[in-house]
């Protein structure tokens with residue numbers, strides 16, 4: 001059973017807390033599916049951005065089983081490691097193996113990686129590709145690291161200030177951050193916070209503590225910028 005509470009957190013993020021990660025996955029998948037189907041009914045199409053990492057696999061599989069008009073949905077990534085799609089580190093691979101299956105197999109996928117000489121060139125190419133998608137995003141599903149990063153907004157990213165620029169016109173930016181491992185490609189904050197539905201999917205006590213801190217005294221953590229600037233209050237989905 002979900003326990004839902006408004007918090008005094010930054011910009012009134014809404015917490016949805018679940019007894020299990022399985023229950024969270026099903027609830028978030030249902031919420032995301034509702035948002036996508038409503039977008040299809042409103043504008044004939046839906047645009048979804050999902051994150052990678054180790055948390056979202058269960059949610060992505062649950063979403064693939066949702067019965068919506070997947071043929072009208074385009075899926076892209078919140079961020080991507082600068083690696084080929086056959087790499088075990090690839091978020092595109094995670095999405096193809098977990099989301100673009102079952103009912104969602106017919107959805108269109110627009111990844112961020114391309115085999116460019118530099119991550120900067122790859123970001124330019126991705127930005128050009130995504131500029132032809134029906135922006136703004138209808139839904140953005142974010143994760144968070146225990147360092148308070150979300151997307152590829154790593155605290156040690158050299159261009160963090162421009163990544164978090166709420167007025168940026170850039171769609172995809174390159175990121176070099178030692179804490180992020182290989183170079184990254186990321187949607188900018190400006191493209192994420194304009195989404196009609198922004199969910200933050202976190203699991204475990206440590207991430208709960210970090211997000212509470214980010215919403216309070218530790219306002220410098222990158223995730224706080226999303227909480228403060230999202231067009232709609234961020235929907236936090238958490239399980240132990």
Ligand SMILES: O=C(O)[C@H](O)[C@@H](O)[C@H](O)[C@H](O)COP(=O)(O)O
Nearest residue numbers: 051052053054055143144145151
């Ligand atoms: O490419 C990525 O790694 C993600 O998009 C990233 O932003 C992720 O959401 C956090 O790093 C949390 O990762 P975990 O789910 O592995 O804790």
